[in-house]
Structure formats: C-alpha cells, structure tokens
Amino acid sequence: MKKNKYVIAGLQMAFSSDPDKNLNKVLSFMKQAAKKGAQVICLPELYRSQYFCQKEDSKLFDLAETIPGPSTEAFSKTAKQLKVAVIVPIFEKRAPGVYHNSAVIIDADGKPLGIYRKMHIPDDPAFYEKYYFSPGDLGYKSFNTKYGKIGTLICWDQWYPEGARLTALQGATTLFYPTAIGWHPAEKERYGKAQQDSWITIQRSHAIANGTYVCSVNRIGFEQPVKEQSGIIFWGSSFICDPQGVIIAKASEDKEEIIYGEVDLKHLENIRRNWPFLRDRRIDSYNDITKRFLD
Numbered sequence: 001m002k003k004n005k006y007v008i009a010g011l012q013m014a015f016s017s018d019p020d021k022n023l024n025k026v027l028s029f030m031k032q033a034a035k036k037g038a039q040v041i042c043l044p045e046l047y048r049s050q051y052f053c054q055k056e057d058s059k060l061f062d063l064a065e066t067i068p069g070p071s072t073e074a075f076s077k078t079a080k081q082l083k084v085a086v087i088v089p090i091f092e093k094r095a096p097g098v099y100h101n102s103a104v105i106i107d108a109d110g111k112p113l114g115i116y117r118k119m120h121i122p123d124d125p126a127f128y129e130k131y132y133f134s135p136g137d138l139g140y141k142s143f144n145t146k147y148g149k150i151g152t153l154i155c156w157d158q159w160y161p162e163g164a165r166l167t168a169l170q171g172a173t174t175l176f177y178p179t180a181i182g183w184h185p186a187e188k189e190r191y192g193k194a195q196q197d198s199w200i201t202i203q204r205s206h207a208i209a210n211g212t213y214v215c216s217v218n219r220i221g222f223e224q225p226v227k228e229q230s231g232i233i234f235w236g237s238s239f240i241c242d243p244q245g246v247i248i249a250k251a252s253e254d255k256e257e258i259i260y261g262e263v264d265l266k267h268l269e270n271i272r273r274n275w276p277f278l279r280d281r282r283i284d285s286y287n288d289i290t291k292r293f294l295d
Helices: 019-035 058-063 070-082 155-159 161-168 185-210 265-274
Strands: 005-012 040-042 085-095 098-106 112-117 142-144 149-152 174-178 213-217 220-223 232-235 239-241 247-250 257-264
Touching: 005 019, 005 174, 005 213, 019 040, 019 070, 019 257, 040 174, 070 085, 070 098, 085 112, 085 149, 085 174, 098 149, 112 142, 149 161, 155 174, 155 185, 161 174, 161 185, 174 185, 185 213, 185 232, 185 239, 213 257, 239 257, 247 257, 257 265
Parallel strands: 005 040, 040 085, 149 174, 174 213
Antiparallel strands: 005 257, 085 098, 098 112, 142 149, 213 239, 220 232, 239 247
C-alpha cells in the first residue's frame, strides 16, 4: 500500500554546452533534492545540452543518446542509491535517422518504468523541433512509481488539454511537464508578461480540470547558439500547483532552484468529490474531438 502523501521536486537549472558537465551537475542537484525529502524528481527538458533547436544543423543529431545509454545508466544508479523516482528528459536516438524528444521514468529501485515521447512538436522561430524530433508514437501514459502514480508530458504538450486529460484518466495524480520555454529578447518587453501568464494559466487549468497536481520544470539563462540570431531568454518560473490550481511552490525567473511540493492524495480526492468534473463528463458527446476542425 502506498502512503497518502509523497514529495515531488523540480530542478530548475541553467545548462552549458558540455553534456557530461550537465549530467554531473544534475546528479548533484538530484542528491540535494533527495536529502531534503524529495521522492519523485523532475529535470528540465533536454537537460544534457543547451537548447539546440534554435537552428537546424545535422551535426547536432550527435547530441542524441540511446535508451539504455549514458542518462539511463547514471540516473538508474543514483535513483537506486537515493531511493527516489526520477523523470529524465533526453534527446533519444531510436534508430539511425529516427529521433525523439523523450522522457525516461526511473523508479526508486533504479529500474526504468517506461518512456514517454513528446507528442506535440513545435516549429516556430528558434524552436525548430520538427527538424530534429519525430512525433511521439507511444501515446499518453501514466507510471506507477513506488511513491505514487504519475504522468509526464513535455513542453509544447502543455498547451493541449487533451494530453493532460488522457494522462489523468490513466490514474496519474501528478502531471509533470519538463520544459524549455522562454522569450525572444525583442518581444519580451511587449509580450513577455502575457506569454508567461498564459503558460502558467494553461497548466493550472489542467490541474483544475483533471483534479491532479501539476509540476512544470523549466530551465533558466540566455542561450544564443547562433550569433546572428537573437537567442532565447529562458524564463524559469518553474512551479507546482495543487488540484485547485493553487500554486504551492514557484521559482524565480533567473536563478537555479529546487522547488518542492507535497502531493496529498486525500486532498486530491476531496477536491474531486466537490468538483466532480470527471464524473460529469459527457463522454457520449465528444466524438468530434478527433477531427481537425468542424467545418
């Protein structure tokens, strides 16, 4: 029997261009989080490198790793030592020419529970992900860790209520969103606050609509891999909210931090009893949701 509570943590960090240094740095942060009681820990999206999708360059496929590979080996060993579960987002090399933006979920015994592959792939200025990543083909999943049932989606997935819903319907009590999102420097002053508020609001809405906790984990820092381009200011602001959308932990925009939150399954059930959105769903009326648009 699992206990009615478990502690989650998000590692908000800045990353260098050295994959090995990034790996060792994250392992150090992970140990800090475990020491302070974290039981399920989430890393930012594509933690082993800077956000390389700001340009299209075939040599950057060399950053990808296999599963199993360096990340799964290191985090499986450390998860077992610390007795924590961990969400490890990586650039996955599935086969020659086939790559994914993925997350490996490793349980507290060091054994991988499975993989989630990012389903929604953006293609915006300085976010050229369609060049690098095949869309996920494993569907939406939940994972039964030692401490609780969790689900993970990745960054651009966070704008889609369908993904959150289908993950929650599989019993996930926390939705984790490893993320790499930020401002184009020229847009920050005019649009920055609205963009960031929208990002927080949509994820809080997933928590409310599904009666789950949400943990969104972003990176920080200014990254400019192409000097002729303006780069991205990653806005941090990682946060955890409860099933009412109440923010219970929030990081700064520009500092490396570890955020913590307690997932209380009794609180979750109480909210769902009083806001019975899952009970009142009209599942007989949603067939058209699978259409692109209703002309």
